[in-house]
Amino acid sequence: MPRWLAHLLVVALLAALVALAFARVNYAWNWPAVWAYREKFLLGWLTTIAMSLAALVVSSLIGILASLCLQSQRPLLEAVGRVYVELIRGTPLLVQLLIGFYVIANAVGLENRYVVGVLVLSLFSGAYMAEIFRGGLAAIPTTQRDAARAIGLTPWQSLRFVILPQAIRLVLPPMAGQLVSLIKDSSLLSVIAISEFTLSAQEVNAFTYSTLECYLPLAAGYLLLTLPLSALARWLERRFHYES
Amino acid sequence: MNLVVTDLTQRFAGTTVLDRLSLSTGDIRALVLVGPSGGGKTTLLRILAGLDLPVAGRVAFAGRELPRDEAGLQAYRKTVGTVFQAYNLFPHLSALDNLLLPLVQVHKLSLEAASERVREPLERFGLAAHAHKRPAELSGGQKQRIAILRALVVQPACLFLDEPTSALDPEMAAEVLDMIQELKLQGTRFVLVTHEMQFARRAADEVAFIGDGTVLAHGSAAEMFTNCPQPRVRAFFQRILP
Numbered sequence: 019m020p021r022w023l024a025h026l027l028v029v030a031l032l033a034a035l036v037a038l039a040f041a042r043v044n045y046a047w048n049w050p051a052v053w054a055y056r057e058k059f060l061l062g063w064l065t066t067i068a069m070s071l072a073a074l075v076v077s078s079l080i081g082i083l084a085s086l087c088l089q090s091q092r093p094l095l096e097a098v099g100r101v102y103v104e105l106i107r108g109t110p111l112l113v114q115l116l117i118g119f120y121v122i123a124n125a126v127g128l129e130n131r132y133v134v135g136v137l138v139l140s141l142f143s144g145a146y147m148a149e150i151f152r153g154g155l156a157a158i159p160t161t162q163r164d165a166a167r168a169i170g171l172t173p174w175q176s177l178r179f180v181i182l183p184q185a186i187r188l189v190l191p192p193m194a195g196q197l198v199s200l201i202k203d204s205s206l207l208s209v210i211a212i213s214e215f216t217l218s219a220q221e222v223n224a225f226t227y228s229t230l231e232c233y234l235p236l237a238a239g240y241l242l243l244t245l246p247l248s249a250l251a252r253w254l255e256r257r258f259h260y261e262s
Numbered sequence: 263m264n265l266v267v268t269d270l271t272q273r274f275a276g277t278t279v280l281d282r283l284s285l286s287t288g289d290i291r292a293l294v295l296v297g298p299s300g301g302g303k304t305t306l307l308r309i310l311a312g313l314d315l316p317v318a319g320r321v322a323f324a325g326r327e328l329p330r331d332e333a334g335l336q337a338y339r340k341t342v343g344t345v346f347q348a349y350n351l352f353p354h355l356s357a358l359d360n361l362l363l364p365l366v367q368v369h370k371l372s373l374e375a376a377s378e379r380v381r382e383p384l385e386r387f388g389l390a391a392h393a394h395k396r397p398a399e400l401s402g403g404q405k406q407r408i409a410i411l412r413a414l415v416v417q418p419a420c421l422f423l424d425e426p427t428s429a430l431d432p433e434m435a436a437e438v439l440d441m442i443q444e445l446k447l448q449g450t451r452f453v454l455v456t457h458e459m460q461f462a463r464r465a466a467d468e469v470a471f472i473g474d475g476t477v478l479a480h481g482s483a484a485e486m487f488t489n490c491p492q493p494r495v496r497a498f499f500q501r502i503l504p
């Protein structure tokens with residue numbers, strides 16, 4: 019059986035099951051009420067994309083810094099990196115958002131909730147990025163550094179022409195996966211009243227009492243972003259395997 | 263080449279790997295290092311190639327001392343070439359780009375000049391048709407010949423080769439050895455670590471037998487292979503040579 023047919027089959031089966039479940043609950047659909055709010059959905063969806071992309075960029079920078087800390091020979095820097103990574107990975111994003119927004123942002127007088135949202139999301143994701151970058155650099159064999167030194171490259175040239183080009187290939191697939199996580203995790207920004215995709219659906223639900231009509235498009239909207247990204251991650255992974 | 267090594271000592275984590283090793287060659291083109299596994303051949307070659315700093319001792323090539331700081335070694339490495347057992351090509355670059363990288367980035371040739379420089383050697387060694395392939399698409403013998411060219415196209419004063427054929431099957435090893443032989447005939451100077459005794463006999467001007475971190479015997483190829491006075495060295499050759 020070809021792969022695409024297998025996928026189609028599984029999806030069709032799942033759709034049939036879901037349809038059956040809906041048929042049994044005897045739900046009174048009211049799509050027009052929700053359709054009236056389509057622009058709000060679209061705006062929320064675009065906000066989710068924008069916040070996720072911004073957090074991807076900022077968390078990449080944080081991740082690079084943190085991975086350098088983790089590998090540092092200086093105990094203090096190493097400690098900073100380790101404590102940061104463990105603290106962030108060991109606590110729920112929800113708690114970080116609430117503390118970040120109501121305590122820290124208030125304390126330093128940061129008022130724009132969108133900026134706070136991107137920052138907290140980036141700090142959260144940066145801890146995972148740090149491990150991705152650390153793993154990527156660690157996967158380049160030391161013989162490559164040796165070869166780079168042997169042909170006379172400076173340490174900086176070795177990083178630029180030998181280590182980084184190889185490390186980037188290694189970290190791109192997990193970074194695409196991290197973006198998938200970011201998109202889903204950004205739904206928690208609704209708790210600090212950022213009008214992203216999830217909050218938009220919640221609000222429309224509050225106006226229309228059409229729960230399923232709000233949350234089914236919500237799920238579809240997230241899948242529209244995450245499915246292609248997952249495919250991209252897998253494609254990058256395959257391409258790299260072929261090359262090495 | 264006139265290599266003079268004096269009381270060279272190297273330690274790793276407290277273990278002495280080279281123990282006041284001394285060696286002085288004539289003005290030769292090819293020095294071959296042989297000896298038992300773990301004897302210190304690679305350790306010595308890496309110091310000669312400027313990749314590692316010894317704990318103590320001195321090395322001089324043609325009267326010039328090797329620098330003893332990383333900055334000095336960095337400059338020294340531009341003037342020599344190193345070939346590793348595992349090729350160590352850059353896997354993300356085509357064979358051609360592996361050759362161009364040192365020429366353009368280290369020796370500051372223009373891309374045109376660098377391409378011109380590598381064209382003839384690629385053709386001579388039958389590699390022109392493979393120049394645009396990535397290392398993963400090359401055979402072991404092709405990879406090692408590209409690695410040798412990468413070290414060679416910068417016109418180094420000396421080439422250091424660490425068991426360049428021991429990862430290859432006999433046929434591919436022969437390709438690489440033929441290439442080294444041809445380079446020697448054209449005047450390339452090299453220090454070679456190898457277990458290919460037939461080849462060592464043919465290509466070496468002098469042979470040094472390294473064991474227990476020192477030079478156990480040293481002499482011309484003829485002396486070393488036919489009637490070396492050292493019983494340990496004789497036994498080693500008898501075991502290896504057919």
Ligand SMILES: Nc1ncnc2c1ncn2[C@@H]1O[C@H](COP(=O)(O)OP(=O)(O)OP(=O)(O)O)[C@@H](O)[C@H]1O
Pocket residue numbers: 274275279297298299300301302303304305306
């Ligand atoms: N970086 C290192 N750290 C610790 N020990 C090392 C290191 N490099 C080499 N050694 C040790 O030094 C000794 C000599 O190693 P070396 O690689 O120079 O031997 P060799 O003569 O090249 O052997 P072979 O023929 O197996 O390649 C070995 O006992 C090895 O374990």
Ligand SMILES: [Mg+2]
Pocket residue numbers: 303304305424
């Ligand atoms: Mg060795």
